[in-house]
Structures are given as structure tokens and as C-alpha cells.
Amino acid sequence: MPDRLSALDASFLYMDQPTTPMHVGSVSVFRKPRSGFDYDGLVELISSRIGLVPRYRQKIREVPGRMARPVWIDDVDFDVTYHVRRSALPSPGTERALCDLVARLMSRPLDHTRPLWEMYLVDGLSGGRVALVTKTHQAMVDGVASIDIGQVVLDDTANGRPTPDIEWVARTEPSSWRLIYDAMSENVSRPGNAVEAARDAVRDAADTVTKVAGVAGGLFSAVRTAVRPAPVSPLNVPISTQRRFAMTRTDLEDYRAVRRAHGGTINDVVLAVISGALRNWLLSRGATVSPTTTMRAMVPLSVRGDAETTGSIQGAGLLGNQIASFLVDLPVGEPNAVLRMHHVAHAMREHKESGQSVGANALVRVGGFAPPTLHALGARAANGFARRLFNLVISNVPGPQHALYAAGARMLEMYPVVPLAKGQSLAVGLTSYDGGVFYGFNADRDSMADVDELGELVTESLAELRATVPR
DSSP: OOEEOOHHHHHHHHHOBTTBOOEEEEEEEEEOOTTOOOHHHHHHHHHHHGGGSGGGGEEEEOOGGGOSOOEEEEOTTOOHHHHEEEEEOOTTOOHHHHHHHHHHHHHSOOOTTSOSEEEEEEEEEGGGEEEEEEEEEGGGOOSSSOOOHHHHTOBSSTTOOOOOOOOOOOOOOOOHHHHHHHHHHHHHHSTHHHHHHHHHTTSOHHHHTTTSGGGTTOEEOOHHHHTSOOOOOTTOSOOOSOEEEEEEEEEHHHHHHHHHHHOSOHHHHHHHHHHHHHHHHHHHTTOOOOTTOOEEEEEEEEBOOTTOOSSSOOOOOSSSOOEEEEEEEEOTTOOOHHHHHHHHHHHHHHHHHTTOOBSSOSOSSOOSOOHHHHHHHHHHHHHHSOGGGOSEEEEEEOOOSSOOEETTEEEEEEEEEOOOOTTOOEEEEEEEETTEEEEEEEEETTTOTTHHHHHHHHHHHHHHHHTTSOO
């Protein structure tokens, strides 16, 4: 039987448009070891471990006439050096230059005639550092069988780990007639498939996500919120094909201190911080902000599977991930930082009491390293959700609180890049790692020229909350 894309995976493939490329990304910053960390070493590392992610040597073939959904086939001409690339920053290698490079890379769509991923080794970053920038199409991430290529290169120690020798021989690419025959055979055995395939070819993921939400663990909550359109916001405008990107690093201990002082969860603190930053961003633009002004965020969060019934925080495993999507009205009109925190905590508590327990709403005591995959699943859920219902996406994923290494190079920071949906000019991704909380702001180039300012306002908003904690 052919390895056919699911209805949800195919819908993300069809949603890939010039203004909305459907790939997720990450920016990881490393300190070079004395032994060095160069392009040849990265290619060797990827080549030795790509067998752990077989999907990354496969490409997509359309069925002639779209008689059925596309299929995954082995890329008989697979060339790892096409996908693993290198770049360099001009001296002095500032982080602003890195963000500009990331924005350009994320603006470019992936080549659909090849496996849908790319990785860039970026040299020349100040302080003897290097960066890895990854791009992976959302069609490749199903939450059950797929993980991100960036995950397999990371180790818990600088000495690495043994890698199984997985021999790979590409299967012969099927002919067009074979694809047609397989599609016809499936349609004869399951007549409903033909009708479904025709619909999948033209409809948006919003129409399919509720039907196949189990693929991404789509547990959609806050029905009372969802029936109301999102507030009018300068974030919701037609977007261009180009992006801007900004990064902000913060200290996890600050979030823990606020949580201890005011209750709630780490995730509540995160949303309160972003609420304060958005409030000041609106004021900086001269927008009218009243005490009742809100912005609605779609917040994908990792949740427990059905088999998990304990009250402990779920470790973010590599497989079988589940995502719940919550709509949260952020109280950007509230001038008091502590009250903003209480408003957010109350809204999230209502979601929990609705019966959908949040498993990874804290950024503490989480094992494993699944942020890239979980951010991808969150982006899938966001793009499948009716976009008129929210103003922006905030994807918050926990990472491990210990150092990770790639080819002996210690990872210092990790910033997610969450894709934009139509009419959404900003997506916020954040990941905790080794004592830090790292924000990545992916924004439309034309309408968000001040995205750097928003990143600075996040730092100020966190400081405002931290100042309310008794010493």
C-alpha cells in the first residue's frame, strides 16, 4: 500500500502559498568547542543520524488528476548537501544580522520536488558562536511518527551517543500509472475516498482539522469564546511574502518567582508578560487602549494522552505528542501587571475545569527535547483553526533544563520560528531551555517594522511583574 498523506497533512500542503509558506523553523545558537564545529562535521553528523528520521529522505508525489491524496516516496536522488547548507554573517556578526538572515530564509518556500526540509550552519556570529537554522514543512509532522531533524543531532553530553548503522536503499519511484492504479484500487475498496480526495484538493485545513484532529491531538476548547469574532487589531492585515524576525532571551527564574508570589502557572506568567508587552506596543503606535481592550491569542499547549491520569507534569516525549488549542483573551487594556496576571490565570483555569487538563503548561521539570515537533503541531492546529477567531498565535513549549550538545558544541539558546497564517502579521514562539526562556517573533515585513521593539517590551513587561515580587 502506498504511504499516502493524511487529509490533514495534504491540507497543509495545499495551503502552502507565497504569503503563507507552511514551514516551521528554529534558530539554535552554539558555542564552538576547541575541536571546532564546521560544515563538513555537520554533514557527517546528519548523514549518520538521518536514518532515525526516514521521512527526511522522502519527497511528495502528486497523483495524476488528484484522484487521491499525494504519497510519500523515497528520493532516489537524495543529496544531503542540498538540504544542509552554510552561510556566514558579515563582521562583527551581530544578532541583528542573524535575525535578518533568518527572516530571509523563512520567507523562501521549500522546494516541493525534494524532501521538505533545510538546515543552515551560520558562521561568523560574535563571541566565537555559530547558529543552526532549520526549516521543516508542517506536512511532515504528524505528532506520532515524525520528529524534527534538529532533534536527532542533539545529545545530552559533549561526547555524543552511539548511532545505529541503518542501511538505506531507496525504493524505485512509482510510475504515474502505478499511482493511478493504486488510487483506483483504494477508491474501489473504499468508495468514500474518491469524494474525500476531491474535497481535500480544494478546501482549506479549517474544513478538515475537526474531522482529523486526532492526528495532531486537536482538542479545541473555549467554545463560548470561539463563537465571538476576535477583537479588531492592527495585527490582522493582509500580509506579504517577506518576513521580519526578532529574538528575546529571558530568565526562567523570574517566571518562577512571579508564580510563587502570585500563584497560577509558568504559562500564566508568560501570557501575562506578553499581554503587557502588547499593551505597550499598542500605546507606542498611538492606538486607543481602554480598560476593556483585549487581544485574543490562540495558545497551543501539549496535553496528556488519554492513558495519563496522574497530576504530574508530562515530560515532553518525542512520540505520541498531543496538542490542545486554547483561545485566551489577553487583557491588554489592564494597566496593572498583577491584575493582568490574575485575569490570564482565571481564563486558563476555566479551560482546565472544562475537562481538558493541560499537561505542559509549565516550563519546569520537563525531560526530553521535543520543542521543534511540538511547535510544529501547534502551528498546524493554529492554521486549522478558523483564523477570524484570534489575533495571534502564542506557541509555548517546554524544553530540558540541562545543556544539550551537537558534535561537541554546547547549545546556548534555542528560538522557535512559528509560521504566519493568512491575515496574521505576528506569531510568537517561545521555548524554555537550560534556565532560560527564549522568544522568537516571526512577523510580516510590511506591517511589523517595529517587531524588534515588541521584543524589548517583553523584557520590560517581565521586569514590571518581577518588581511586584517581595524580596
